[in-house]
Structures are given as C-alpha cells and as structure tokens.
Amino acid sequence: MSTSVIADVGVVGAGTMGNGIAHVCAQAGFRVTLSDVSLDAARAGLTTIGKNLEVGVQKGKVSAADRDATLGRITVTEGLERLRGCQLVIESVPERLALKQGVFQALSALVADDCILASNTSSLSLTEIAAAARHPERVVGLHFFNPVHLMKLLEVVRAHQTSDATVEAVRAFGASIKKELIVVKDSPGFASSRLGLAVGLEAVRMLEEGVASAEDIDRAMELGYGHPMGPLKLGDLVGLDVRLAIAEYLYAETGSAAFRPPQLLKKLVRAGKLGRKAGEGFYRYRAD
C-alpha cells in the first residue's frame, strides 16, 4: 500500500524532544496534534514552543506573523484518541522499550492503515519497536537532536521491516521540515549515538587515568577537531544517567569494550552528580 500525503502530524510526548518536534513541524506548515499523558504536560510543551519562538522573534529570525501562525497550527491533547486522523505520528516518550511498544500497539489500533509511525528513540532497537505495530513496514526511526528547532541533523533509522516507500515518504517529510538527513539501518546506537558514546566514554576513561583535566580533554576536541562542545561538557548537558543507560545498553548489545561503562561515570551517577540538571557532573554549575 502506498503512503498518503502528510498534512497532519501527531507527536506523542511533549517533553524536551516532543515539543521541539511539534515546533519544527508546525513551523513548516503541518497541522500538529501534541499529546501527552496529561493535558498539563501537553500545555507545558506548548508554552516552551511559544518561548522558543519568542527568542527567534527577538533575534529577528522569526517574524511575529510566523510565530502566531506556527502556534495556531498546534493543538494539545491528553491521550492518543485525537491522533486518529494523522498521516504521520512521531513518538517521543521516555526511553523504555515496553513503554514505546505499548504506544505503538495503541496507535496501531487507532490510525489509518497507511499512517507512518515513527520513533524518536536514541538507542533502542527499531526492529523490536516495529514488531509491536500492526503494520511494521510503516514504522521508522526519526531521531532528532536537541534542541530540535536549532539542530540540522535528522537520523532516519530503517528497521528490519521498514519498506522503501516509508523511507521515501520520511525523506520528503524531513526535507520539508528543513533537516539534513542521514539514513542508517537499525543497529545498536545507530550512527550518531554509537560514535558519540565511543568518544564520550573514552574521554571519561582518560579523565579517570589522569591523562589531562576535564577542561583540557574538552579543549582537545573543541580546538583540535572543531567540535562545538567537548565530550565531557556534552555528557553533562545530556545527563550522565542518560549517558550511562545508553552505554550499558550498547555494551550489552555489542560486547565491545568501547562501550564498557567507566567506573567514574557509574560513581558520579550513584552520587547523584548527573551533570547540568543536578548542578554537578564533570563540572560544577552555578544555580541561576
């Protein structure tokens, strides 16, 4: 079966990533329904979108008319029922396989047969997520980056079951929301998380061995390789608990020593030093 033209996009989960995804889709002209477990959470997502658009207006990058039209295209809702008429639904709930599979199962019972179901997972197996859907050939990974409205990359992840038509449809969709696409097959950590983790975990091991200070390890990649942010700073930004969970998953899946979680990372997480959000990780942060 071919896929129909995408005009209505549903987003499940209005947190850090979900509201960013709703933002870029609405700004590109799609009608967006942003759903969460509670209406308050969905409304909070819309408030964040409004604030981010306002920053764009202040910087002269977004017109006031564009801000208003973008917000006007977003409807917030509790639960999944109002996603029934969407041609594309993008799931962005927390990184737990059973939770995501439950969402895909519920969506499968609701949407039309030709609706594409996408997941924003950053590491879980798309093939396992797709297995929970009624039409696994129309399941695909759409891995966005944080903050979604500023980061150019969109990593399209092809599950074992994903059809060519689905990949072509999301390629066109990705171009229409002005992202640069890469297409990777489902494998642990895809391309971005696998490479990012390998560098990030090696940086932790170097810090553990006393090779250099955290500042100097970060400066090596910032000044020597042009990375906008060193790997330890980036770990603090993403959250050390999130980093550790992905490392444990990749180590279990691949057995590669590159992903063995370093002791220092485990210790920091056990001590509650989770990075920026906790006020301390590899660095200390002032409370603003």
Ligand code: NAD
């Ligand atoms: P988050 O915790 O900020 O947001 C998750 C939202 O999902 C919350 O608002 C929660 O209320 C909602 N939710 C939970 N269960 C739900 C359900 N059954 N139905 C509807 N909504 C539900 O999480 P996040 O950081 O936005 O991450 C979401 C996904 O994006 C994860 O898979 C994560 O791995 C991935 N991701 C995160 C980042 C990042 O930098 N944070 C980057 C790329 C990908």
